[in-house]
Amino acid sequence: MNKENTLFITGAGISAESGIPTFRGEDGFWTIGSRNYTPMEMATRHMYQQQPEQFLAWYYNRFITYRHHAENDVHRWLADKNLITQNIDGLDGKAGNKNYIAIHGRIDKMTLYHTQGEPVEVIDAPWDQVDDQRLNQSLMHLFNIKNTPTLNESYKPFVLLFDEYYTDLYRIDEALSRMEQADKMVFMGTSFSVNITNMAMDIAMRNEIPVEVVDPDPVILPYAKVKYHKMRATDYIQHHD
Template sequence: MMKELKEILNTVLREKTGYITFLTGAGISAESGLPTYRSIDGIWIKGTRYHRPEEFGTYRYFSQNQEEVWQYNLFWKKMIEEAKPNPGHLALTEIEKLLGSRFRLITQNVDGLHQEAGTKEVYEIHGSKHQVRCSKECSEPLEFPENVPAKEYTEDLMPEDIDHLKCRKCGNWLRPNTLWFDESYNEKNYYFNTSYGIADHTDILFVIGTSGSTALPVGIVETVKIRAQWIVLINPESDTYFDAILKGSKTLYSIRESSSVALPQLGNIIEEILK
């Protein structure tokens, strides 16, 4: 299968000039120990102790239960701090060096592992757990307060934690700089227009470790599909929404491997072609 992909990439790299774009989801970080969202053991399948995620993961719920939501997010902070980039993340960093200005990486992930691995051109379309912003939108996003520690899920917020999680400008609660279920994509925080612009100029799109359950990633894939450009699915699962909407496409190529296996191989192919 990699021989056929090499032929496709050879054409793209030598005869075209558009972007070589990578769209990543939670699957690429699963091998770093971070749970995915919609797998059998995923966060959004299990929910929290008391609520389904479509209720809990909303601005509406946060506006009434700030301490509970922050307790959950400080547990997420702990998981992220313990996670390290895996071979898939590192391979993308090397691929970026090989492709230069043609490389684009759009990620649904909020963990920052792509940047930790050294990748520069990263568009976080669901935001970042490494940032906060005022819940009343009175200021720009800020880096996560250094004096608010990560916690176990059972640990309560301390008074000093609450103080540091308040906006210094207006006094309202800070919130995670991430997209919730009852919010819409926009350009300012989530690169909505930028993502479609990238899709419009993409020659080959690699879709890695994502099931296609959110609107903007689906829009990106459908845009590339309409333009009849190559789409490569890298995912050990074969029953995702992307598999369904791309079924029968003549420009679809599937790799049923984990990203930590497939991406280093892909990097080797690109390096060989560009020699």
């Protein structure tokens, strides 16, 4: 059994078996852009501000079409664990985890468009009201955007974009606290290519706690106290019940 202070940190590989593409695989979200822009250009606050119609249509087609996918055995196994996920699909919540941290946001939520760092409520996103026959106009209407977003009037998907930073909206202070209190960290299905995994590894090395990496092709980390499990998360959980 895992100790209560083992912290699990998950990435896109966890949801691949639910039929959701990873971010950097051959068919990943970050390999498929719009007609004129790369994913790294599309998934930005700048694009939302300057070309909200294109941003919302791209976001809807790349992410929201997966909103009805179901959780898998790994999500269910993690349901009672101390968990931080990089995933925005919300499947850990569907699996029953009541207090996981979705450090990059969730596709089923939105917020008022606000200056980062200001307190704001996270509310349900109206995806089921979208008219696919008039997609762009429908999205602009539902997010209360005329030509460009208006602060504290328009809405923005609850997702951390490339040119944004972690704030209390994404529970960053609580995430860092969980890292500091952990006596072990287990990384599952992550490529270690985002800031949150770097933060976690810095804390793990400073506190000299053991780390486990679960991935068929794991990133090799510059730390002596790492145990690698070169397997899928579904295989890992079968040996750790």
